[in-house]
Amino acid sequence: MSFLKKSFVPSYNFDTISDLSISGSVNVSDPDSLLNIESIELYQAGNLVASLTETTEFEFATTPNVKYEIVVNHSYDLHDGAGLKSYTYEYSVTS
Secondary structure, three states: OOOOOOOOEEEEEEEEEOOOEEEEEEEEEOOOOOEEEEEEEEEEOOEEEEEEEOOOEEEEEOOOOOEEEEEEEEEEOOOOOOOOEEEEEEEEEEO
16 A cells, blocks of 8 residues: 655745735645645734635735734645645734
8 A cells, every 4th residue: 555645745836915805826836736835824913814715816904014924724635544634824924
């Protein structure tokens, strides 16, 4: 019996961080098509400000000089009998 290896490698690009917006993309090298991006979320002081689903590109409107957290939620199944697993990437940024 053979199992797939965890072969996806996500990379996160924050193309523009300005006073008025944060934009970028999530690029995934995933030859086995294991990774699914569930959502890209923007938080400010622990409160959800905006959320995008089923996308790899994002742009969020922001307020100048405010600290935000960008959260990317992923799920994947390695087909190893363990089922669906979750992975979260968090990045802090000030506009």
